[in-house]
Amino acid sequence: MRIIKYHTPTRRYFNPAAVYNRSLGHGFEAEINRWFDTAASGGSQQASPAQFKVDFYQDETHVYVRAELPGFARDAIAVEVVEGKLTIEATRESKEESGQTEAKLNRSLVLPDDIKVDGISAAYEAGVLTVTLPKKEEVKPRKVTVEVK
Amino acid sequence: MNCITNVMPSPSRTPVAKNDHDVQGRDETREPHYEVKETADAFGVTVTLPGVVKDGLEITADENRLIIVGKRAWARPEQWTEVYRETSDATYILELTHENSIVPEKVNAELRDGILQISLPKVAAIKPRKISIG
Numbered sequence: 001m002r003i004i005k006y007h008t009p010t011r012r013y014f015n016p017a018a019v020y021n022r023s024l025g026h027g028f029e030a031e032i033n034r035w036f037d038t039a040a041s042g043g044s045q046q047a048s049p050a051q052f053k054v055d056f057y058q059d060e061t062h063v064y065v066r067a068e069l070p071g072f073a074r075d076a077i078a079v080e081v082v083e084g085k086l087t088i089e090a091t092r093e094s095k096e097e098s099g100q101t102e103a104k105l106n107r108s109l110v111l112p113d114d115i116k117v118d119g120i121s122a123a124y125e126a127g128v129l130t131v132t133l134p135k136k137e138e139v140k141p142r143k144v145t146v147e148v149k
Numbered sequence: 150m151n152c153i154t155n156v157m158p159s160p161s162r163t164p165v166a167k168n169d170h171d172v173q174g175r176d177e178t179r180e181p182h183y184e185v186k187e188t189a190d191a192f193g194v195t196v197t198l199p200g201v202v203k204d205g206l207e208i209t210a211d212e213n214r215l216i217i218v219g220k221r222a223w224a225r226p227e228q229w230t231e232v233y234r235e236t237s238d239a240t241y242i243l244e245l246t247h248e249n250s251i252v253p254e255k256v257n258a259e260l261r262d263g264i265l266q267i268s269l270p271k272v273a274a275i276k277p278r279k280i281s282i283g
Contacts, residue, residue: 053235053236054233054235054236055231055233055234055235055236056231056232056233056234057225057229057230057231057232058229058230058232059226059228059229059230060228063232064229066236068199068200068236068263069199069263070197070198070199070262070263070264071197071261071262071263071264072262124262125202125223126199126200126201126202126222126223126262126263127197127198127199127200127201127262127263127264128199128200128223128263
């Protein structure tokens with residue numbers, strides 16, 4: 001069930017409680033904010049040539065990361081998850097007159113806690129990489145009743 | 150009174166901003182990143198068009214212009230909610246001008262993994278000519 005459709009990062013502050021009344025989404029949102037804050041404070045990320053653009057989407061069961069990586073061979077793109085961090089690395093070798101040059105792009109993103117790490121898949125089409133990350137099934141809150149004597 | 154009701158937001162109206170991103174995506178255009186190289190016989194243009202497939206690409210070449218229009222093939226599925234975005238849905242448009250220096254009929258283009266390579270053979274008149282001295 002989609003409660004609110006929102007489009008720009010700024011609008012997410014509009015009514016976070018309504019958008020994320022589920023703990024799943026809320027955790028993810030917090031992680032994205034945290035990641036974005038660190039990225040933004042680390043300097044002008046857009047100005048760096050070794051960066052590529054990423055988008056985040058989610059639905060009930062999955063989180064999706066789409067990265068623009070035009071002109072890479074499939075085997076030159078490495079997607080890794082280590083200690084809750086998703087790293088996308090792409091390498092391109094090109095032969096120029098001055099010799100062989102290697103361009104390496106990479107980006108790391110902090111993943112929310114509720115991602116099932118062993119079910120991650122990735123596809124590359126038209127220069128865009130889509131990483132599909134399944135969410136863990138919602139954990140039921142543990143209820144403990146304490147008897148009052 | 151009528152004009153006031155038009156201006157006042159009413160709960161029954163659909164919010165104007167609701168689909169602004171989609172609308173932007175349709176109307177907005179942007180110039181893609183590109184590179185031009187030149188050899189003795191031809192010009193080579195490399196255009197970066199991530200998200201564009203063959204069907205969404207239109208190349209027009211005439212006597213003094215080369216126009217490349219690339220529409221993105223991917224559309225966000227209904228169930229997906231945007232969480233954070235850096236890319237845009239804008240259509241790529243690149244217009245390059247030249248002075249009647251290429252042969253439009255011999256333009257060759259190849260699109261692969263979001264990179265478009267176009268070769269534009271030069272007209273004979275502008276090719277360098279070696280003149281041997283007898």
